[in-house]
Amino acid sequence: MLFPLFVIVTLLEIYVLVSVGESIGGFSTVLLVVITALIGSTLLKQQGWSTMAKAQNAMANGQTPAFEMMEGVVILISGVLLLTPGFLTDILGLLGLMPWSRTYFIDQFLSKNASKVFSQNNSAFIHKTDSSEDKKPKKNGTIEGEFWED
Numbered sequence: 001m002l003f004p005l006f007v008i009v010t011l012l013e014i015y016v017l018v019s020v021g022e023s024i025g026g027f028s029t030v031l032l033v034v035i036t037a038l039i040g041s042t043l044l045k046q047q048g049w050s051t052m053a054k055a056q057n058a059m060a061n062g063q064t065p066a067f068e069m070m071e072g073v074v075i076l077i078s079g080v081l082l083l084t085p086g087f088l089t090d091i092l093g094l095l096g097l098m099p100w101s102r103t104y105f106i107d108q109f110l111s112k113n114a115s116k117v118f119s120q121n122n123s124a125f126i127h128k129t130d131s132s133e134d135k136k137p138k139k140n141g142t143i144e145g146e147f148w149e150d
Contacts, residue, residue: 013086040082
């Protein structure tokens with residue numbers, strides 16, 4: 001599924017670059033691609049630092065920075081899209097750097113994949129205590145634990 005998507009996006013990028021090049025000229029097209037890359041890299045740096053600050057703030061307040069980590073993944077993917085030359089990938093990359101659209105992407109991903117993530121039937125819990133019997137070396141390497149099915 002990934003390979004056909006890669007081929008289609010590449011062909012669309014070439015088509016758009018050639019069409020824009022015919023309209024405004026080759027030098028202007030290249031200059032426009034470079035300008036969008038510079039704007040994107042500036043936004044990438046700004047949004048990356050902002051997301052890291054939000055994650056540190058959440059951890060300082062004793063919260064898990066789960067949403068901020070997902071934002072970081074979207075920012076990373078957006079950075080890769082911005083590094084890819086072309087207008088379509090630049091547009092998608094810039095959309096991933098905007099906070100309102102990044103939240104939309106994350107919400108859509110979670111709504112489609114929440115059942116896969118949160119519906120695990122098997123759970124395992126292993127607990128090692130720091131008692132005196134744990135300090136003795138065990139010959140068979142057995143780990144005590146609990147297992148249950150929901």
